[in-house]
Amino acid sequence: VASPVTTESLTLRRFDFSDTSQVAHLLTRSSGRLNALAKGIKRSKRAAIFDLFSHGRLTFLPRPSGQLQLVTEYDAIATFPAIRASLPRLHAALYFLELAIEIVPEGEPNAAAFDTLLSGLRGLEAEAPASAPALVLSFELEFLSLGGFAPRAGSCLSCGKDVGRAPEPFRFSPGEGGFLCRDCFAARGPKPALAAPVARAALKILESLSRRETRAGERMTAPKLPDGAIPPLRSLMDAHVRATIEKDLKTARFLPRR
Ligand SMILES: [Zn+2]
Numbered sequence: 674v675a676s677p678v679t680t681e682s683l684t685l686r687r688f689d690f691s692d693t694s695q696v697a698h699l700l701t702r703s704s705g706r707l708n709a710l711a712k713g714i715k716r717s718k719r720a721a722i723f724d725l726f727s728h729g730r731l732t733f734l735p736r737p738s739g740q741l742q743l744v745t746e747y748d749a750i751a752t753f754p755a756i757r758a759s760l761p762r763l764h765a766a767l768y769f770l771e772l773a774i775e776i777v778p779e780g781e782p783n784a785a786a787f788d789t790l791l792s793g794l795r796g797l798e799a800e801a802p803a804s805a806p807a808l809v810l811s812f813e814l815e816f817l818s819l820g821g822f823a824p825r826a827g828s829c830l831s832c833g834k835d836v837g838r839a840p841e842p843f844r845f846s847p848g849e850g851g852f853l854c855r856d857c858f859a860a861r862g863p864k865p866a867l868a869a870p871v872a873r874a875a876l877k878i879l880e881s882l883s884r885r886e887t888r889a890g891e892r893m894t895a896p897k898l899p900d901g902a903i904p905p906l907r908s909l910m911d912a913h914v915r916a917t918i919e920k921d922l923k924t925a926r927f928l929p930r931r
Contacts, residue, residue, distance in 0.1 A: 675735045677745060680704060682731040683790055685770045687723045696741060697722045698774070701731065702787040704742075706779045709733055711744040721749035726756060726766055726794055738780030755798045761805040761929040762797045768924040769793050769812060775918045776820055785819050788889035796893030804895035806903045806929045811896050813910055814882040817917070824850050824913045826879035831857035836877065842870030845909055847916035852876060868912060875905055904931050 680703035690696040690710065697709045699722075709731070711722050721727050722744065732746035756762045769790060777786045793812035800808055817823040829839045830851040836843070839854035845868055846853060852871065853861065878898060887893045898906075907930050915921055 677732050678704060678735050679730065679732045679746075681750070681787070681791075682709075682722075682727075682729050683770075683773075683787065683794070684722060684725055684727040684729075685774055686725070690741075695723055697744075699731070700773055700777060700787055700790060702784050703782060704735070705781045705783050706774070706777050707738075707742050708740075709744045710741045711747065713743055713745045714747050718747050718749075721752065722747045724752060725770065726753045727751070728753075728791060728794070751795075751798075753794055753798045756794065759802045761802040764924065764927040764929060765805045765809045765812075766794060766797050768809065768922065768928055769797075769816075771922045771924045772813060772816060772914070775922065776816065776822065783819075784889075786816070789816050789819060789887065789893075792887040792889075792891060792893040795891075796887075796895065799892055800895045802929075806907065806931060807898050808893060808895040809928060810898075810903065810906055810910060811882050811885060812893060813914065814879065815885050815887065815893070817914075818883050822850075822917050823883040824852075824879060824909070826852060826876045826883065829854040829857055831860075836873055836880070841873040843873070843876055844868065845871055845912060847912045850913065850917065869905070869908070871905065871909065874899070875902065875909070878902055878906065879909070907931075 680701045682699040682701045684697055686698040687695055700706050711719050728751040730748045734743040756766045773790050777783050796808050814823050828835050831853055843852040844858045
């Protein structure tokens with residue numbers, strides 16, 4: 674019999690398993706993403722593990738990856754009431770959870786993903802709802818960077834010139850996860866997939882956000898972005914995330930956009 678594992682968890686999703694049981698889909702700090710059956714814990718503590726976002730201390734009896742893990746203890750650490758009380762925060766947080774489900778492989782330990790998601794949720798809980806759009810950009814770039822999935826904004830995909838020197842405007846190429854400078858875009862043949870022109874300043878913001886690293890245990894802060902910077906960056910990230918995970922995130926359309 675395997676010995677129990679104690680770790681921290683965040684609740685990403687819940688679903689019905691039978692008429693009488695629900696399963697919590699969790700991102701854990703030590704054991705990655707997993708499905709957990711919570712029949713073994715007290716009824717009074719059971720509710721919290723099924724609340725989306727819930728941060729808790731979890732003990733479970735490990736079973737092979739892909740099977741239901743059996744929870745024996747759960748204590749809620751944080752339930753993020755401010756996120757639940759504000760639509761911009763709530764929609765941002767739901768997007769964080771869906772991104773985690775799509776990006777973090779099941780059953781593979783990924784403490785950095787756990788820490789970044791927790792930092793992002795803590796940031797949303799603490800910041801004003803008006804800061805949610807900037808915090809979303811910061812979170813997704815930091816989160817995607819962990820797996821090497823952030824857009825490459827430092828240089829032109831084709832000529833390799835630094836964005837500080839290459840001629841603007843740039844064009845985003847979603848399938849390639851990066852940008853072409855004005856000259857390389859003009860030199861390309863068919864270009865239906867490439868969207869609107871992007872200014873150098875926008876790429877510099879993307880690059881600086883990709884380099885942010887919130888330390889484990891700290892809360893993420895919303896970056897101060899220039900007026901008008903968020904809507905075009907939001908559109909870029911929508912296209913990039915769609916191309917990266919090869920589908921639309923259901924929660925993306927509800928994101929606060931300005
Ligand atoms: Zn170029």
